[in-house]
Amino acid sequence: MCSIEVTPVIATERLVMRGPVRADAMAIAKLAGDPGVAGQTVCVPHPYSRDDAEAAVERAYRLDWEREAEFAIEHRNFGVVGMLGFKVRELGRPELGYWIGRPFWNRGYATEAVRGALKWVKRDWRKRLVMAGHFADNPAAGQVLCKAGFLYTGDVRLKPSRARAAETPTRMMVWLA
Template identity: 55%
Template sequence: MCAIELEPVLSTERLRLRRPRKSDAERIAAFCNDFDVARMTTRIPHPYGLADAEAFLHGLDDQDPLTAATFAIEHPQDGLVGVMGFYANEAGRTEIGYWLGRPYWGQGYATEAARRALVWASRDWGRRFVMAGHFSDNPASGEVLCKAGFLYTGEVRLLASAARGEDAPARMMVWLA
């Protein structure tokens, strides 16, 4: 594995994936304060304010580049439209998570970003498999992951959802390089 670039910038046909910055806080807060965005993630609480976004961004400074990478998903005209990241799950395996602001749903941006991020994770970060999960009541996320090359494992797990305030069933998936 080559040396890890600490702040990679990845490009797709329509998007740029880059490190989130402090100037993204207002857009992150606005998108994540939408309950329908937050409830489909494990970590985003609801309500979600500017202080939450600033704390999230500040926390990235402590992120270990050997085990985690976070990207702002940026549209050239609109700016930040979502966030995608890799992190070590409770078993120490690399897992991917993401969200998009509601105005950007259904346009293929999550699939496009995931495909590019996975190429980076394999070629530059040395990952041979990546885990993912989506809440069972979010089949659109399952479609994104399938289109990005993930396969269902057959496992359904109860995962905490900060926004929902309770556990919800999630369908687990794996991507193999």
């Protein structure tokens, strides 16, 4: 039997976001293998191998897209430049996580990806609230979230960073549709 699984696709001016596939693993491993990327996320360990990236892709294949989402961020010319996803956190609320590979920083890709994803959240995923957080030593991530419409809740939590193997003060934010 042949089953065709269709995951959502989000198109923005320069980017296409779609479910990650095995062929992305090399690019994901190379970009997320940068400690400056992994160390600003909760989930990405360091070192981060191609096997780790393939395992992440396999996990994405098994996602319940009603509750969680995982997108490869593909630039129309440069291929995969990052990842963006929503995980279920406290009280069943989706929490946004994302990263852009260092060669592609400061070109507005994260802002474009987050804005595009939030349009999808509201229109297609039909969720009204998204949480996010950024490590206090990562103001660029806060800037991206502010530009996309997130507001600071005032809550600062200690969150683990797998790559740093340490808990890190995290400024929590919320977005309401």
